[in-house]
Amino acid sequence: AQKVTQAQTEISVVEKEDVTLDCVYETRDTTYYLFWYKQPPSGELVFLIRRNSFDEQNEISGRYSWNFQKSTSSFNFTITASQVVDSAVYFCALSDTSNYQLIWGAGTKLIIKP
Amino acid sequence: GAGVSQSPSNKVTEKGKDVELRCDPISGHTALYWYRQSLGQGLEFLIYFQGNSAPDKSGLPSDRFSAERTGGSVSTLTIQRTQQEDSAVYLCASSLAHGQGKADTQYFGPGTRLTVL
Numbered sequence: 001a002q003k004v005t006q007a008q009t010e011i012s013v014v015e016k017e018d019v020t021l022d023c024v025y026e027t028r029d030t031t032y033y034l035f036w037y038k039q040p041p042s043g044e045l046v047f048l049i050r051r052n053s054f055d056e057q058n059e060i061s062g063r064y065s066w067n068f069q070k071s072t073s074s075f076n077f078t079i080t081a082s083q084v085v086d087s088a089v090y091f092c093a094l095s096d097t098s099n100y101q102l103i104w105g106a107g108t109k110l111i112i113k114p
Numbered sequence: 115g116a117g118v119s120q121s122p123s124n125k126v127t128e129k130g131k132d133v134e135l136r137c138d139p140i141s142g143h144t145a146l147y148w149y150r151q152s153l154g155q156g157l158e159f160l161i162y163f164q165g166n167s168a169p170d171k172s173g174l175p176s177d178r179f180s181a182e183r184t185g186g187s188v189s190t191l192t193i194q195r196t197q198q199e200d201s202a203v204y205l206c207a208s209s210l211a212h213g214q215g216k217a218d219t220q221y222f223g224p225g226t227r228l229t230v231l
Contacts, residue, residue: 042224043225046222047220091157100162
């Protein structure tokens with residue numbers, strides 16, 4: 001069965017600290033996609049990144065970076081030099097090509113204190 | 115371009131009344147999804163539309179819930195005889211397609227916050 005685990009329910013750090021959000025997934029499929037979404041207090045889900053199972057290169061976008069490791073079934077998300085505006089709930093999700101439903105993690109609430 | 119839009123943004127209704135929630139997907143997106151998110155919870159899949167195919171209604175929690183998609187574009191989610199447990203944020207998403215070896219990114223609307231008194 002497919003499953004996404006975000007073990008960190010809530011993380012609180014002081015501004016400018018680096019923070020890593022963990023995501024561990026389970027799937028039997030060889031072709032699958034992983035996603036991260038951000039949900040700020042306003043409520044709208046904002047797409048951050050999509051990665052397919054054949055691309056294990058890490059990705060960096062500004063202060064955001066993602067570490068995809070198939071060997072440990074993890075797709076972790078790091079925010080460098082965090083800012084108050086990064087405060088949100090972050091969701092990791094999994095999709096395979098046969099089932100259009102996204103399998104969602106429970107989300108990690110990130111609190112950045114000034 | 116315009117993103118996914120939903121209306122109304124907020125809806126307060128009395129128990130037992132019917133409500134309709136509307137979703138306008140991104141132009142050109144053939145796949146449309148409805149989700150429900152209760153306070154502090156993750157997303158619960160409700161229904162999926164893909165082109166002209168029959169929708170996947172497997173996530174609808176009861177027969178009081180129904181949805182339609184007219185002309186392959188706008189979708190309406192209807193909840194009949196609302197109950198207090200229906201109170202949640204209803205999110206709509208659209209994507210280019212799914213299947214054929216791809217899983218396109220779902221883009222979400224701002225949601226409709228439904229409160230049943």
